[in-house]
Amino acid sequence: MSAVLSSGKANLEVFADILLETGVQDRDLVVVTSDSRGSGKLTGFGKKLPAQMVEIGIAEQNLVGVAAGLAAAGKKTFAVSPACFLTARSLEQIKNDVAYSDQPVRLVGISAGVSYGALGTTHHSLHDLAVLQAINNITIVVPADNYETREAVRAAYEQNKPVYLRFGKKSMPALPHNPGDFEIGKGRVLREGDDVLFVATGEAVLPAFQAAEELELHGIMSTVISMHTVKPLDTDLLKTYADRCRAVITVEEHSIHGGLGSACASYLLQVGYHKPFHIVAIPDEPTVSGSQGEIFNHYGISAEGLSQLAMNMLVEKEQIA
């Protein structure tokens, strides 16, 4: 494990803290939940600001539709529900009532990716980045650590546009940051090196960062970008570092189809990038059972898996050269 990383809270807890802080100041801030205040760490919000919490019950379609109506009436609305249900059950409401109608709802997908681990596919959201990227007028933000979470929630609150925020439930160590270096739509460079470029998002940034540290011990220098905003993608930053490095690896807690990796590949191919490129994500198969950590390890979303992959890619490149 890295020496530079200090311990932190679950991003979800940080999200809930900021929501409460902001909600006390702004009586127009409203949280809409689908029997999900417990898993969303919002029980405290509901107790302190009951008039600003709307409980919908287990009815995700109505959750998003009601949130759109509240937003249309000027409420600063956060619709909170497990990502697996929010972005599947109510996808049409997201598409039409929020994005197409341009109602500024902040959609918050909690326990995203494989956070629910062994609960199985019903509770995994490995499709959300794919489906939402195909919908016009919605920003997609997946914070990696507590710092990015804090900044992302504040930015989403201030930005009066449809946005999807995606959170896991694991405690996240603090990654390096400089004050003021977070902006929606701009990736963050966590460390620099010219051999390998890791482009990662959300809770998959940590293993990418750890892999970079491990690679350094072998004399391989890596750049790690936390691409917290999956859409709109920071293509300028991506191209700058892809050009500089010898290989690109994308890392995400999502299906290999239609997520961050697909977006990066699509862009880089069209601007003529032709160096080794690999998408590390959950493959298109029945997902192995286990905790989030076990699933990550199984599919190589780990310091060991990623550093090994990077070394293999560089060796292959030398052989071809």
Place this chain on the structure above:
Amino acid sequence: MDVKTLIQKSIQYRKRTLKAIKTANAGHTGGDLSCLDILNVLYNHVMNISPDNMQSPDRDRFIQSKGHSVEALYVVLSDKGFFPDSALDTICQYQSDFIGHPTRKIPGVEQNTGALGHGLSVAVGLALAAKMDERAYRVFTLMGDGELTEGSLWEASMSAAHYKLDNLVVIVDRNGLQITGKTEEVMALEPLGQKFEAFGYAVKTVDGNDIPALLNMFSQLPFEPGKPSLILASTVKGKGISFMEHKADWHHHVPTDEEMLIALRELDAALETQVG
């Protein structure tokens, strides 16, 4: 607005709607004609919505959940002064904002609709916000009966009753027909009134093509304090044109030149009866 003027307006609206559909060579003729009297009474008598107050947080809100009956809505909004009549000739044309379902690009439209079963949830959100802010505005939504098979409407209904939204008015355009045929044959809805009552609405039924009856009905809002109001408006699909009435085939059929002549002749005759 007096009853006679409203009745005349309904006939004029029918003429303009048919002409718009003919020009566009597209439209939902049957459903437009069944809900026109309801839209007429709402916009000209019941709701405080006008081009002058669209920025006011206290304006009433209207969400057309049955978005496919958009030509009727466009005609009424145009008559209210939201945009010039000539805009109706651009419906469904290349690069026109006047597409075949309501969008917020059109002045007077609050929410983009078209996918069925969505309007009520949005209306619930608007009505909830009014309660939170202690504002007196009311929220009206018009649903088709064909869309009542969408599960999301029943989720929304539960929340409307749970939050005691007596500032919410749901109108069902109960013309009994959908694209495939009779609603009761496609997927039985009855006993509809009892279902809505069981979901917590105060329910009243009305002849939805009878202007005085509609005026009387809307004057009773809210039907019961602490409950959302639901108006089961019995209507005729294709209302006003003899050969279109009660015909599922007219769901989105565009009249031929000959059919247009006959239809307009019938409407002119009806208008003469009113004026005379």
